[in-house]
Amino acid sequence: xxxxxxxxxxxxxxxxxxxxxxxxxxxxxxxxxxxxxxxxxxxxxxxxxxxxxxxxxxxxxxxxxxxxxxxxxxxxxxxxxxxxxxxxxxxxxxxxxxxxxxxxxxxxxxxxxxxxxxxxxxxxxxxxxxxxxxxxxxxxxxxxxxxxxxxxxxxxxxxxxxxxxxxxxxxxxxxxxxxxxxxxxxxxxxxxxxxxxxxxxxxxxxxxxxxxxxxxxxxxxxxxxxxxxxxxxxxxxxxxxxxxxxxxxxxxxxx
Amino acid sequence: xxxxxxxxxxxxxxxxxxxxxxxxxxxxxxxxxxxxxxxxxxxxxxxxxxxxxxxxxxxxxxxxxxxxxxxxxxxxxxxxxxxxxxxxxxxxxxxxxxxxxxxxxxxxxxxxxxxxxxxxxxxxxxxxxxxxxxxxxxxxxxxxxxxxxxxxxxxxxxxxxxxxxxxxxxxxxxxxxxxxxxxxxxxxxxxxxxxxxxxxxxxxxxxxxxxxxxxxxxxxxxxxxxxxxxxxxxxxxxxxxxxxxxxxxxxxxxxxxxxxxxxxxxxxxxxxxxxxxxxxxxxxxxxxxxxxxxxxxxxxxxxxxxxxxxxxxxxxxxxxxxxxxxxxxxxxxxxxxxxxxxxxxxxxxxxxxxxxxxxx
Numbered sequence: 001x002x003x004x005x006x007x008x009x010x011x012x013x014x015x016x017x018x019x020x021x022x023x024x025x026x027x028x029x030x031x032x033x034x035x036x037x038x039x040x041x042x043x044x045x046x047x048x049x050x051x052x053x054x055x056x057x058x059x060x061x062x063x064x065x066x067x068x069x070x071x072x073x074x075x076x077x078x079x080x081x082x083x084x085x086x087x088x089x090x091x092x093x094x095x096x097x098x099x100x101x102x103x104x105x106x107x108x109x110x111x112x113x114x115x116x117x118x119x120x121x122x123x124x125x126x127x128x129x130x131x132x133x134x135x136x137x138x139x140x141x142x143x144x145x146x147x148x149x150x151x152x153x154x155x156x157x158x159x160x161x162x163x164x165x166x167x168x169x170x171x172x173x174x175x176x177x178x179x180x181x182x183x184x185x186x187x188x189x190x191x192x193x194x195x196x197x198x199x200x201x202x203x204x205x206x207x208x209x210x211x212x213x214x215x216x217x218x219x220x221x222x223x224x225x226x227x228x229x230x231x232x233x234x235x236x237x238x239x240x241x242x243x244x245x246x247x248x249x250x251x252x253x254x255x
Numbered sequence: 256x257x258x259x260x261x262x263x264x265x266x267x268x269x270x271x272x273x274x275x276x277x278x279x280x281x282x283x284x285x286x287x288x289x290x291x292x293x294x295x296x297x298x299x300x301x302x303x304x305x306x307x308x309x310x311x312x313x314x315x316x317x318x319x320x321x322x323x324x325x326x327x328x329x330x331x332x333x334x335x336x337x338x339x340x341x342x343x344x345x346x347x348x349x350x351x352x353x354x355x356x357x358x359x360x361x362x363x364x365x366x367x368x369x370x371x372x373x374x375x376x377x378x379x380x381x382x383x384x385x386x387x388x389x390x391x392x393x394x395x396x397x398x399x400x401x402x403x404x405x406x407x408x409x410x411x412x413x414x415x416x417x418x419x420x421x422x423x424x425x426x427x428x429x430x431x432x433x434x435x436x437x438x439x440x441x442x443x444x445x446x447x448x449x450x451x452x453x454x455x456x457x458x459x460x461x462x463x464x465x466x467x468x469x470x471x472x473x474x475x476x477x478x479x480x481x482x483x484x485x486x487x488x489x490x491x492x493x494x495x496x497x498x499x500x501x502x503x504x505x506x507x508x509x510x511x512x513x514x515x516x517x518x519x520x521x522x523x524x525x526x527x528x529x530x531x532x533x534x535x536x537x538x539x540x541x542x543x544x545x546x547x548x549x550x551x552x553x554x555x556x557x558x559x560x561x562x563x564x565x566x567x568x569x570x571x572x573x574x575x576x577x578x579x580x581x582x583x584x585x586x587x588x589x590x591x592x593x594x595x596x597x598x599x600x601x602x603x604x605x606x607x608x609x610x611x612x613x614x615x
Contacts, residue, residue: 051462056324066471072460074327075473076320077350083317084324087332088460090308091280091325095462113320116313 017041019050019070026064030232032222033062035187036100036129039197041069043204044096052208053096054088056081060102061135079110082117085124089207096207098125103144104134107169111143114169118215121178125203126217128170130247131224139227143167146246151227166246170219174252180214181206182253186221186244188236196220199251214255221247259440265405265431268438269335269361270295272409273307277446279330280308282321284340287373288429289363292335305446315340319347319360326351326358327472329452329459331413335361337429338379339370341387348422349388352489353474356458357416359409361425363432364570366597374597375429377519380574383426384548391486393493394422395500396547398518402436404545410441415500417455419492426547428570430520430599497549507533508540513613514558515605516542516579517568525568528605539609547575555582564588564613568605571595588613 020041027033044053050071057065059078066073076084081099089097106114106128117124133151134140140153146166148157158166174182181203185196196218203216221243225235263271270292273281283293293311301307308325312318318334325332336344341362351358364379366372381387383396395415397408405427412423452459460470476482506526508514517525522543532539542558544551555565564587567576573591580589592608594600600608 051464054328054460054462063475066469066473070463070469072463072469073471073473074324074460075471075475077323077346080316080320080323080347083312083320084327086310086317087280087282087308087321087324088328090310091328091330091332092461112313113317116317 017045019045021068021070023067025068027061028226030223030225030235031061032131032187032220033129035193036127036196036220037065037068039193039200040100040127043197043201044071047201047204047208049096049204049208052094053098054092056084056097056099058099058101058105060105062100062102062129063136065100079105079108080113081105082110082113082124082126086117086120086122089122089124093123096204098127098204098207100127101129102135103128103130103132103142107143107167111169115172115176118173118217119176119178121180121212121214123207123209123212124215125207126215127200128217128219129222130219131222131227132166132243133224133227135224135227143169146242168247170217170247170252173217178214179217179253180255181216183217183251184219184221184247184249186239186249188223188239219247221249261438261440262435263402263438264291264433264435265399265402265427266291266363266433267295268402268406268440269409270299272406272441273333274299274301274305275441275443276410276413277305277331277444278307278333278409278413279446280310280325280332281334282310282312282318282325282332283334284312284315284318284336286337286340288365288375288432289335289337289361291432292361307446315343316346319344322358322360323347323351323354323356326356327354327460329456329461331446333359333361333409335363337363337365338367338376341379341382345388348394349390349392350474351422352388352392352394353390354472355420355489356472357420358422359412359416359425360422361427363427363429365429366595372597373429375520375599376570376595376597377428377521378571378574378595379426380547380569380571383424384550384578392489393496393548394424395419395496396424396426398426398545398547399431400519400522400543402431402434402438405431406438406440410444419496421492421496426519428519428521500546501549501551501554502545503551503554504543504545506541506543508542508558510538511540511558511561512538512563513609514540514542514562514565515568515609516544516565516575518544518547518575520599521568521570524600524602525605527602528609531602531606532609537609537614550578552578552582555579559583559586562587564590566609566613567591568600568608569593570599
């Protein structure tokens with residue numbers, strides 16, 4: 001059998017979504033961002049929404065998300081993406097409007113914007129990458145950093161007397177009447193990736209319903225192996241052993 | 256259709272004008288002395304008539320970022336606030352400048368610094384004209400001196416913003432926002448269709464169409480060379496605005512030996528002061544900048560051949576006076592007279608200041 005015999009349409013088992021372009025990503029090897037980008041591109045493509053999608057990228061590692069997924073984007077000031085998504089969705093109600101935010105962006109500086117956009121029941125999607133650390137600025141403590149976890153601004157481990165506790169903001173969001181679908185997923189195994197994709201698809205479908213029923217919020221518990229100073233494999237192990245205790249995987253709300 | 260003449264507060268006239276000027280969205284947060292703007296909009300429910308979106312945000316930080324996002328879609332978007340709120344908005348203001356997009360912000364100034372007072376002030380001149388947010392940027396600044404101009408400057412502000420893809424600020428003082436006057440409301444102008452927006456703003460993020468590349472609204476450039484190119488382009492735009500868009504108004508300046516300069520409601524008081532001075536035989540005229548950026552430097556220079564001094568009258572501790580001095584380059588005497596803390600000077604105080612500080 002030659003290579004030509006194998007490369008045929010009927011043998012195709014996997015294809016990169018065309019919306020995900022060929023630019024070299026700046027993400028570190030082992031980082032979860034690349035997988036989540038791919039899932040978003042796949043779902044938009046499968047739903048045929050490339051002409052309707054407007055993404056809002058954050059300040060943080062995903063600041064350049066607009067370089068990799070070929071849809072219209074706006075790049076937000078730190079934490080303000082949900083306010084921006086609110087305006088765009090109100091002005092253009094038939095578009096798919098989603099934010100893509102990290103934990104520092106969403107759960108520290110943008111807490112007010114996150115909570116109020118969800119509480120207003122905006123028909124938007126929030127994709128929340130929680131890796132418990134500030135990746136882009138070099139591994140500082142995040143609101144979601146676990147107690148005892150070492151970062152460059154809590155080098156002896158997060159001490160609750162100094163820094164308080166990890167913030168499970170997704171649990172707070174689930175309390176809000178305006179939030180319709182709140183889920184927590186991960187992308188560390190093939191099965192987890194499939195579930196995360198289903199969650200993203202559901203969120204996007206919700207946001208495309210013509211009647212405003214509320215915000216959809218998808219947390220992806222993620223690794224930052226560079227910031228955590230671990231190999232990708234160890235980071236996945238550490239995540240399942242530690243992060244999942246603080247941030248259990250599953251739907252928190254599904255209306 | 257006959258003209259629609261109404262007796263209204265400046266803030267109410269501004270809200271009415273927004274609906275009539277084809278504004279697509281207003282995002283605001285309540286603050287005295289401009290809360291009537293959003294109250295009027297909510298009462299008029301323009302979303303049922305023109306389709307204009309009106310939303311009360313959770314903060315001025317949120318509302319300016321809503322403005323940023325709406326403007327990035329090529330929509331005619333505005334907000335209004337007062338001084339402490341304008342400070343909170345400076346982040347978004349800087350992003351709007353950096354992303355080269357058009358929007359309208361109204362600052363109905365109150366006394367500061369800090370929480371200050373709810374009474375009228377003009378102490379945000381520096382903040383508005385010299386920057387306020389981070390980075391090298393400018394914004395077109397219109398200073399209304401009547402309820403009529405509060406209404407008229409909404410349409411003008413949007414037109415200028417879209418002509419140059421820039422933020423336009425209507426810098427009013429609390430007096431203009433709160434006082435009632437007769438106003439001729441602008442005629443209704445329909446909101447642009449999405450097709451018209453795509454044509455006017457090919458950069459707008461309305462969703463990618465197969466005939467174009469993706470659009471991205473951003474102010475980010477990590478590489479220094481493209482970032483400098485962006486800055487050079489911005490400065491070229493500001494230079495063009497300085498060349499084309501200077502606006503001012505004059506009263507009895509033809510034979511003037513002295514000039515009073517004032518903007519906003521202070522110029523109304525100074526007009527009275529000119530009339531009083533003229534009766535006393537003092538040849539004084541009033542030069543009122545309507546645009547604070549671009550500032551009428553050249554018009555001031557033209558007056559230098561026949562005047563002996565300029566008094567800058569402001570509701571602040573002396574801000575515009577610095578720009579007047581830049582124009583004058585030490586050739587004649589330039590002094591400042593102002594009141595702060597929300598106190599508005601009387602015409603008599605202005606006449607006394609002219610005599611004591613300029614004429615002697």
